[in-house]
Amino acid sequence: MSKKTLKLGLFGFGCVGQGLYSVLNQTKGIRASVEKICIKHPEKSRSIDAHYFTTMADDILDNPEIDVVVELIDDADAAYYIVKKALMNRKAVVTANKKMLAEHLPELYALQQEYQTPLLYEASSCASIPIIRNLEEYYDNDLLSAISGIFNGSTNYILSQMWDNGKEYSDALKEAQEKGFAESDPLLDVGGFDPKYKLCITILHAFGLFVKPENVFNYGIQNLNKQDVTYAQQHGKKIKLLASAQKYGNKVTGFVIPAFVEADNPLINVHNEFNGIILQGAFANSQFFLGKGAGSSPTGSAVLSDISALTYDYRYEYKKIAQNSDLEFSQDQLLEVYVRFVDRNDLNLSDFDNISQRFESAAYSYVIGEINLDKLNNLPWTKNPNVSLIVNKILSTVKEEFATPGHKELEYVV
Numbered sequence: 001m002s003k004k005t006l007k008l009g010l011f012g013f014g015c016v017g018q019g020l021y022s023v024l025n026q027t028k029g030i031r032a033s034v035e036k037i038c039i040k041h042p043e044k045s046r047s048i049d050a051h052y053f054t055t056m057a058d059d060i061l062d063n064p065e066i067d068v069v070v071e072l073i074d075d076a077d078a079a080y081y082i083v084k085k086a087l088m089n090r091k092a093v094v095t096a097n098k099k100m101l102a103e104h105l106p107e108l109y110a111l112q113q114e115y116q117t118p119l120l121y122e123a124s125s126c127a128s129i130p131i132i133r134n135l136e137e138y139y140d141n142d143l144l145s146a147i148s149g150i151f152n153g154s155t156n157y158i159l160s161q162m163w164d165n166g167k168e169y170s171d172a173l174k175e176a177q178e179k180g181f182a183e184s185d186p187l188l189d190v191g192g193f194d195p196k197y198k199l200c201i202t203i204l205h206a207f208g209l210f211v212k213p214e215n216v217f218n219y220g221i222q223n224l225n226k227q228d229v230t231y232a233q234q235h236g237k238k239i240k241l242l243a244s245a246q247k248y249g250n251k252v253t254g255f256v257i258p259a260f261v262e263a264d265n266p267l268i269n270v271h272n273e274f275n276g277i278i279l280q281g282a283f284a285n286s287q288f289f290l291g292k293g294a295g296s297s298p299t300g301s302a303v304l305s306d307i308s309a310l311t312y313d314y315r316y317e318y319k320k321i322a323q324n325s326d327l328e329f330s331q332d333q334l335l336e337v338y339v340r341f342v343d344r345n346d347l348n349l350s351d352f353d354n355i356s357q358r359f360e361s362a363a364y365s366y367v368i369g370e371i372n373l374d375k376l377n378n379l380p381w382t383k384n385p386n387v388s389l390i391v392n393k394i395l396s397t398v399k400e401e402f403a404t405p406g407h408k409e410l411e412y413v414v
Helices: 015-026 076-088 098-115 131-137 153-164 169-178 193-207 226-234 296-310 319-323
Strands: 006-011 032-038 068-071 092-095 144-150 238-248 251-261 274-281 285-292 334-341 354-359 365-372 388-394
Touching: 006 015, 006 296, 015 032, 015 296, 068 076, 068 296, 076 092, 076 098, 092 296, 098 193, 131 193, 144 193, 153 169, 153 226, 153 238, 153 274, 193 238, 193 251, 193 319, 226 238, 226 334, 238 388, 285 296
Parallel strands: 006 032, 006 068, 068 092, 251 388
Antiparallel strands: 144 238, 144 274, 238 251, 274 285, 334 365, 334 388, 354 365
16 A cells, blocks of 8 residues: 655644654654644744644635644643644544543544544554553453553652652642643543543444543552552552453443552552553453553654554554444442541441451551442542542452453453
């Protein structure tokens, strides 16, 4: 198949945009050039010639010479307008905006079908890990039973600093911000929203199911402290912010919650800004992916990979939407959780189906018990800054028809 020569219109020239421009100019073999860059603040000093820049979106969107729109801005609403108009103008699109994608996937899928125009977004999920392409191509017919992992490099960096260097959460967060791994307003990352958006995207490509972000429970790392880290150390575990989805029969469940990982789990060795993903399938069994999940170059590299794919007219086929038309999303999943609290009034023990451990002291108290995922959204203590929630085990099991003989399903999920 012969390559095309592509002319690119770029939206945004921040961390990722500059990373893309840099790797595009260092990489041989990709026939693509940046023609125009739309920016929000023309007064800023730029590292390349001023003739590239415009503040008018339509200078790119309505330009017949531009083949591909590359959207790399942090405003999800503006990104949605850009991507939608570009597709309707039959321009291929590459985007890294996971919030915009997660909130509009059904409509963006429909626009791709209507206008026969590709939308690629590898960089939206786990930066340098090509998880979407693998789910689309290598796992296009495998009976996947679970996908789980560390989907956010910023929070993993913070947790690594708390574990390896004994830092308090606030100090580790400040360092992550100084290194460019976390934003000045870090809630999108530390609150578990960013990995939730990524999980919605990967669920579509893993199982063929559209899931609204508001239906996925997310709980971040901002309430964790040294007591939680010490507990994990004493039990030979580490704490990771886990994004997890499992398929049980015709239901898919999912959540983003900090979790204890055991010594035999590959995620225990995923440090700093790296991401790690575990896929479980009936045929391929368990497979592990590792790569950088934060920073301009890893994300720019993923965007570049999509641009390269477009030179060969690549597009997502979304085969699993038809293959799994009977699937539905559910939060009916039993978890064993560790909950640390300060005041016993912070917690209602009757919320638990069963409590296996309970410890209370003047400085530190916790319970370990079983609770259903669908309860967590409505419990006031999950909003209490004096309470931390960590998954200890996923207690639900995959239905027998999806298990491979001799294979322990979900063996690495937590």
